[in-house]
Amino acid sequence: GYALAPLLCPAVAVAIPTFMRGKEIYIRPIPAIQAVAEAIGRATEMGKPILYVPGISTIQDVATIAALNILAPVAQKAAQYDSKLIVPNYDPIVFTITQEVVKEAYLKAGRPDAYHDEDVFYLSARQFAYAAAVNGIMMREKPATNFFLGMFYAESLLLAETGNMTGAIQIAGTD
Numbered sequence: 560g561y562a563l564a565p566l567l568c569p570a571v572a573v574a575i576p577t578f579m580r581g582k583e584i585y586i587r588p589i590p591a592i593q594a595v596a597e598a599i600g601r602a603t604e605m606g607k608p609i610l611y612v613p614g615i616s617t618i619q620d621v622a623t624i625a626a627l628n629i630l631a632p633v634a635q636k637a638a639q640y641d642s643k644l645i646v647p648n649y650d651p652i653v654f655t656i657t658q659e660v661v662k663e664a665y666l667k668a669g670r671p672d673a674y675h676d677e678d679v680f681y682l683s684a685r686q687f688a689y690a691a692a693v694n695g696i697m698m699r700e701k702p703a704t705n706f707f708l709g710m711f712y713a714e715s716l717l718l719a720e721t722g723n724m725t726g727a728i729q730i731a732g733t734d
Contacts, residue, residue: 591730595629595706598728599636602703608643609633610702612693612718613657614709614733615649615686622734623653626709627660629732633706634664638673646679647696649689654681690714694721707731 578584602609611633613626630646637644646661648654658679665674682692694717697705705722707715711733722729 594730595633596636598704598706598730599633599640599642601728602637603640603642605703607703608645608700609637609704609706610693610697610700610722610727611644611646611706612709613646613648613653614707614711615689615714616653616710617650618652618656620710622708622710623650625732625734627653627656629706629708630657631660631664634661635668638665638668638670641670641673644678645696645700645702647682647689647693648680649682649684651681651684654679686712686714690717693718697721697725697727701725702727705729707733709733 599609611630613630614620614623616623618624634644644661646657648657658676661679662671662674665671683689696702697718698721702725705718705727707718707722707729708731711718711731715731715733719729719731
């Protein structure tokens with residue numbers, strides 16, 4: 560890490576005054592972020608809901624915290640587009656935090672009226688009971704987009720296969 564410091568410090572020292580003068584910089588688009596926006600847009604165009612599964616772990620896991628950090632902009636974009644966002648939860652504490660994250664995102668989007676408590680809910684803290692319930696939601700609601708972000712184990716195959724059967728775009732991530 561320290562070996563790069565002699566190279567980076569001069570580059571930063573030159574870049575800061577350049578950017579302060581208002582010069583435009585090119586920031587390469589990140590494909591994964593573009594895919595999230597496209598997936599939310601697709602759900603909106605189709606008039607179908609978005610399913611966001613924040614994993615099956617507790618708030619102590621880094622993957623769960625990351626999933627909640629990603630949930631905020633997804634919920635904000637869903638609120639802006641007036642798309643239904645369904646967030647089933649495995650852990651009761653994660654559920655409470657998830658409710659607040661989604662509620663705040665809708666508020667930031669200027670759409671607090673569009674937030675519905677029944678769309679962010681607790682299901683079960685049993686792995687396969689949770690997976691079966693989420694699969695049932697996918698089969699009934701037919702979401703256009705599924706987000707599986709957080710900690711997953713054996714149920715991930717069941718969730719992904721059901722999502723595939725319903726024809727949803729699926730975006731997944733875990734550590």
